[in-house]
Amino acid sequence: MSGSLERLPIGEPLSRRAALKRLGIAAGAAALQRCTPLRLAFGLYPAQDDRAADRVLRAFVVTVIPGAPPEDPNLTRVFFDPFYPFAPYRSWLVWDLDRRARALTGGTSYPDLDLGRRADVVQDALVAGDGTTARLYQGAIFLAQAAVYAGIYDDELGCPLIDFHGASGLLPLEAQTYPAPGRFLPAADTADGNPT
Secondary structure (H helix, E strand, O other): OOOOOOOOOOOOOOOHHHHHHHHHHHHHHHHHHHOHHHHHHHOOOOOOOHHHHHHHHHHHHHHHOOOOOOOOOOOOHHHHOOOOOOHHHHHHHHHHHHHHHHHHHOOOOHHHOOHHHHHHHHHHHHHHOOHHHHHHHHHHHHHHHHHHHHOOOOOOOOEHHHOEOOOOOOOOHHHHOOOOHHHHOOOOOOOOOOOO
């Protein structure tokens, strides 16, 4: 028998070796379709150009961080920064977001969905995706939160979403403390403050 898959006439017996070969090929194809680690390892997803990736990632960040300013130039920068470990997975995330959006909505791309539908896509990945998919989405959400809330690319700006004034916006001492903070301490058991 040659190395290629040849058609056998119907009713003719299939050797054990040929049957195992065909089952192995079918199982491998099925695993590659559904298995995120294999897709990542073999790069079985299309690469995205930076402009298209930025559009999808902006929609993602605005979805997972309510109130995030979509026009902020640093909104998606963390996903492109090679310093952070998520950069190699950026194209996969963009591809998966768009693929899930099209599957759940009948063909609409992720950035074109309204906020509620985009949240449904992310929720689908976290709940219905395999373990690797859920971990990658959780990592992307955490990284987006760190970038937006901590203002990692602009220390002076801070984050108005959480009332963080940035490195140069320290509040005066009277705004940082309570007047007469001793009133919050419990009463002493004895006159000298030591237990009896």
